Amino acid sequence: MTDMNAQNNSRVPGGFATDIATDLASGRAADLAEVYALNAVDDAERAAIEAYLASAPAAEHAAFDDRVRQARETLATSFTAEEEPPAGLLDRIMASLPARDLAAAPGVHPGQEPAAVPPVVARPVREPSGLSVTDDLGAARKRRDERRRPQGMRNWLVGVAAAAIIALGGVGVGAYVANQNDPLNQVLQAGDVKQATVNVAGGGTATVSLSTSRDAIVVKMNDVPAPPPGKVYQMWLIPKDGSAPVSQGLMDAEALSKPAVVKGVSTAAALGITVEPTGGSASPTTPAVAEAPLGA
Amino acid sequence: MNTVQVDRRPAGRIAVGHAPGASFPDPCSTAGTLCLKVMETPNAPNPEAAAPPGAPADVNRRLGGLLEQIARGDQTAFAEFYELTSRRVFGMARRVLIDVELSEDTTQEVFLQVWQNASKFNPDAGSPLAWLMTISHRRAVDKVRSSQSSTDREAKYGASSQDIDHDSVSDEVGSRLEAEAVVRCLETLTDTQQESVRLAYYGGLTYREVAEKLNAAVPTIKSRIRDGLIRLKTCLGVS
Known part of the structure; x- marks a missing residue:
């Protein structure tokens, strides 16, 4: 995978050029993963690497990401300088936390033990502006929110707990071996499939594989507890x-273990999952337990 | 199983696996600025070194749980996360930036970023600690490059390293076992690989600046960094 023989078998070992552009042009992008992870490139070089990867084959991109991840783990394990921060820094940081989350988290206060089952926290429909402590953080957050919350989700998806949208990345096509006619595999084997995993409130995760060309997603629940009786x-x-959310089907305890295909996603901003009475509801009656933006 | 104890007072420390304040012999106390060695350790590959360290998994599990709570706006979880990790973040910032105030600013920015981006943490993409230290290092490096010339950084790096060079031993996040594995594994790197990686990591230097400082060819430094980190990764059993 990333062992040195494999990565070097088609070229001269260690044959870096003096500049990043030449390294990239000569197919050495993956070999830059460690330098990149170490932040040992300047801003222009970092941008050049990222631009290259954005249009690189999925496998090359994935190989790079994997090596970056390993390098970061290695660095975090190996370089462990510690020093006591100035007294009172935590208090200053706490005092400067953007107010939105305080307002959004009734019942959670400093010094209080967190509830055994954390309450589902409503997200504000729109965050107050001007509360950021630093401009760049505030700007970054604003951009992120604009990217992640298309109109139409705001009024409905107020109950999402820890909906973590995970980096969308290419998925190895060869990972799935199956019948070409199966709609499930048509999505999973599509050349443009992207995958994200989000947390499900109450436990477990949901993995969403999106293929724009197939106009469909596959939803796979992982370690999600069975719904309560009657739900x-x-x-x-x-x-x-x-417009209003459109039901795409139900998952009972048995269906939970199987992947589900949802078609016609091109007009959707997001997938949401709620807990409803057996038989389902015409429209969501409870806050979502999981949300996956479908930024196609 | 290690117990994680939290003391929220300013002087609080987290004990993981052994008593806080237990001190290890500092192998680098008299050596040069790039010292990484422990004398009694042979440099042959050691089977134990390949075993994944035990304690960090526990710490990372705890940190991962806290990040989920932080994503929901839980300030108590945030405070605990800070107590568990702030020495690492500030310690690294100090190494890179030297200046106490800049290091404090950086630490504050890092934890604000944790507060705001906890929901974006993806356990599949790495451990919580690696995620945090990635944020921290990037912030520290950006700050040092925007505030100091590379010459200043090199000079300050050299001058400061002896004072606070005890990072081969961690007594907050991690365990003695892990620290020993790290020392053994660093030992498997060549001196020049160690030097290049450390100058980049703690010196905040680009590969090009490392090459200038060491008077080495640019491609050579890139290779040293790549090969050094891969060797370290392999020895530590990072997969």
Whole structure:
């Protein structure tokens, strides 16, 4: 995978050029992963590497990401200088935390033990502006929010707990061996499939594989507990145009272990999952337990 | 199983695996600025070194749980996360930036970023500690490059390293076992690989600046960094 023989078998070992552009042009991008992870490149070089990767084959991109991840783990394990920060720094940081989350988290206060089962925390429909401590952090957050919250989700997806959208990355096509006619595999084997994993409130994660060319997603629940008696999980697509969520089917305890295909996702801004009474609901009646933006 | 104890007072420390304040012999106390060695350790590959260290997994599990709570706006979890990791973040910032105030600013920015981006943490993409230290290093490096010339950084790096060079031993996050594995594994690197990686990591230098400082060819430094980190990774069993 990343062993040195494999990575060097088609070229001269260690044959770096003096500049990053030449390294990239000569197919040595993956060999730059360690230098990149170490931040030993300047801003222009970092941008050049990222631009290259953005249009690189998925396998090359994945190989690079994997080596970066390993290098970062290695650095975090190996370079462990410690020094006591100035007294009172935590208090200053706490005092400067943007106010939105305080307002959004009733019942959670400093000094209080967190509840055994954390409450589902409502997200504000729109964050107050001007509360950022530093401009760049505030700007970055604003950009992120604009990217991640298309219109139409705001009023509905207020109950998402820890909906972590995970970096969308290429998925190795060869990982799935199966029947070409199976809709599931048509999505998973599509050349443009992207995958994200989000947390599900209550435990477990949901992995969403999106293929724009197939106009479909595959939803796979991982270690998600069975719904309470008399309840089911219900999947919804939240349209980009802000109209009401559209039911995409139910998952009971048995269906939970199987991947589900949801088609017609091109007009959807996000996938949402709620807990509903057995038989499902016409529209969501509870806050979402998971949310996956479908930034196609 | 290690117990994680949290003391929220300013002087609080987290004990993981052994008593806080237990001190290890500092192998670098009299050596030069790039000292990484422990004398009794042979440099042959050591089977134990390949075993994944035990304690960090526990710490990372705890940190991962805290990040989920932080993503929901839990300040108590945030405070505990800070107590568990702030010495690492500040310690690294001090190594890179030297200046106490800049290091404090950086630490503050890092933890604000943790607060704001906890929901973006992806356990599949790496451990919580690696995620945190990646954020921290990038911030520190950006700050040092925007505030100091590379010449200043080199000079300050050299001058400061002897004072606070005890990073081969961690007594907050990690364990003695892990620290020993790290020392053994660093030992498997060549001196020039160690030097290049450390200058980049703690000196905040680019590969080009490392090459200038060491009067070495640029491609050579890139190779040393790559090969050094891969060798370290392999020895530590990072997969």
